Amino acid sequence: MTKASNASGNAVLAKARALYGRRLRAEDYRRLMGCRTMSELAAALKEQPLYSAALADVNPQYARRAQLESLLRQSLYTRYDSLCRYDRSAGSKVYEYFTLCCEVDELTAAMRCLDAGRPGDYLFRLPEFMQQRCCIDLYALAKATGLDGILAAVAGTPWEKVLAPLKTAKPDRGLTAQAEPLMQDRRHKALVALAPMGKGTSAAPTLRDLVELECDTSAVSNAARLIRIGAPDSVVRTNARRDCTALTAAEWEYLLAARDLAEFKARFARTKYGPLLGHHEYSVLKEGFFHYRCDWCKKWLRFSTDPTLVMMCYVWLARCEVQDLDHIIEGVHYKLPPEELKPLLVGFDEND
Numbered sequence: 001m002t003k004a005s006n007a008s009g010n011a012v013l014a015k016a017r018a019l020y021g022r023r024l025r026a027e028d029y030r031r032l033m034g035c036r037t038m039s040e041l042a043a044a045l046k047e048q049p050l051y052s053a054a055l056a057d058v059n060p061q062y063a064r065r066a067q068l069e070s071l072l073r074q075s076l077y078t079r080y081d082s083l084c085r086y087d088r089s090a091g092s093k094v095y096e097y098f099t100l101c102c103e104v105d106e107l108t109a110a111m112r113c114l115d116a117g118r119p120g121d122y123l124f125r126l127p128e129f130m131q132q133r134c135c136i137d138l139y140a141l142a143k144a145t146g147l148d149g150i151l152a153a154v155a156g157t158p159w160e161k162v163l164a165p166l167k168t169a170k171p172d173r174g175l176t177a178q179a180e181p182l183m184q185d186r187r188h189k190a191l192v193a194l195a196p197m198g199k200g201t202s203a204a205p206t207l208r209d210l211v212e213l214e215c216d217t218s219a220v221s222n223a224a225r226l227i228r229i230g231a232p233d234s235v236v237r238t239n240a241r242r243d244c245t246a247l248t249a250a251e252w253e254y255l256l257a258a259r260d261l262a263e264f265k266a267r268f269a270r271t272k273y274g275p276l277l278g279h280h281e282y283s284v285l286k287e288g289f290f291h292y293r294c295d296w297c298k299k300w301l302r303f304s305t306d307p308t309l310v311m312m313c314y315v316w317l318a319r320c321e322v323q324d325l326d327h328i329i330e331g332v333h334y335k336l337p338p339e340e341l342k343p344l345l346v347g348f349d350e351n352d
Helices: 003-021 026-033 038-046 065-089 094-115 138-143 147-153 158-162 164-168 175-194 207-228 233-239 249-256 261-268 273-277 285-303 307-333 338-344
Strands: none
Touching: 003 065, 003 285, 003 307, 026 038, 026 307, 026 338, 038 065, 038 307, 065 094, 065 307, 094 138, 094 147, 094 175, 094 307, 138 147, 147 164, 158 164, 158 175, 164 175, 175 207, 207 233, 207 249, 207 261, 207 285, 207 307, 233 249, 249 261, 273 285, 285 307, 307 338
């Protein structure tokens, strides 16, 4: 590693850990959950150092749910921006993956607005750094009033081929539901490409370990869902992607031979993930993976010396916090009491 790349790597480590140090604490969560109106919540969010800049132009008196959710997403982009600047100078390609994820987010947001019959609600807010690398015509996307507009916005980009099957989309199934598998397939391939073969150790994991964990979360969850609804074996095996996994081929064969969900869960408990997820309470496997990954990312954000791994851990935890805030916004909107909101918040820790 050159002196320049070593300095950039150290900058990534310092920046990611500094950002994580500004996360919401238990008292912050309690205060936000205790808000009874959207105006009160907006005012409380504006006081949080990590979100004050993104919400600077919000007038709490007129704050709306959609507005707050959009601006919180913007705060994530801004943090990606600051980390990617260091990452790019270090020669890593992770910033390209982040940009792709942002493109997926923007396409999904625009399609959901179309499905809801409110295309005018979509407004992209990518930072300039990301806009320079985003291949989608975001201005055209913001003006789209139907599928043709979406496809026009991605014309001439890799997304044109990815979304081409939507030309025969069924109008009664919703645009987002039909597009998400296509977009997630491309995201999955880009994620796997980030981490070539070569695992670390339990004392020093690599990016490959984190990528395998994310891929296994999706594959195991899909297999469990399809087995639960009685899908044919061929469908289960097709949707349980095993091109990047921490499980052995024998473990997968053992899992996929389960006849029903109860047997699948019993067999899963005997894989390497069984004891790891066993430390958490969960009702569905995806939830168990989610809690385990949160703990894993918190640990290695602190102890790893791999800049890219630390950055990826931080990005995951930052997304989780924004998801928590989305739940709080929804809870305030529907006037849910804090005790009903608390179980939904993965970042809430009484001891933090």
